[in-house]
Amino acid sequence: MENNFQEKDNIIRSKSFDFSVRIVNLYKILYYERNEKVISKQLIRSGTSVGANIEEGIAAFSKKDFIFKLQISYKEAFESRYWLKLLFKTEYIKQSEFESLLFDVEEIIKIMTVILKSSKENQ
Template structure:
């Protein structure tokens, strides 16, 4: 069995945080709409990264990672909205936002490197 990549580990950890955030928001804050959106996009990041690892071609790999990139950016949007509407305090927000931003940068870097390697 192959060793997991850093991006797989980070996206899995982010998915767990997104799930726990959803639990907190739905139970404690009684917020169900934005938290569900965060749950969906936050868990989709890692799922699409996992799919990319099994891509049928480099183009398919880039496509799957591009979906993951969009889901990660969407997660950042929901986090910012939840923070701006006082559902998430600054501590919870910063933790999740920093993780998502780091993952987004890594995904973008992988996509860019893969595209450059295709041109060679």
């Protein structure tokens, strides 16, 4: 399964992992420095779930399972985008932090859209 998606997989795998690292680092700042304890926990769950579900999808035993895991990851990316918007609008994160993370998650969403579309067409 992995060979069929190798080129796209490497891009989405590395971008989602880098996004997870950024989310973990933001969580530490929000939780310990900015005293935000609720939304930050939601964000770390959804933000790190993006890459985790991509990894599970890569290890899938069937194309159907691969698509299913990527669909979960796709939804988690949308949820992460929501939490980032909320954190920005409630002034827990600065505009520069927000715009940078928003760019990353939207890029991940675009890449996953292409992967899911081609995977479903080739199913």
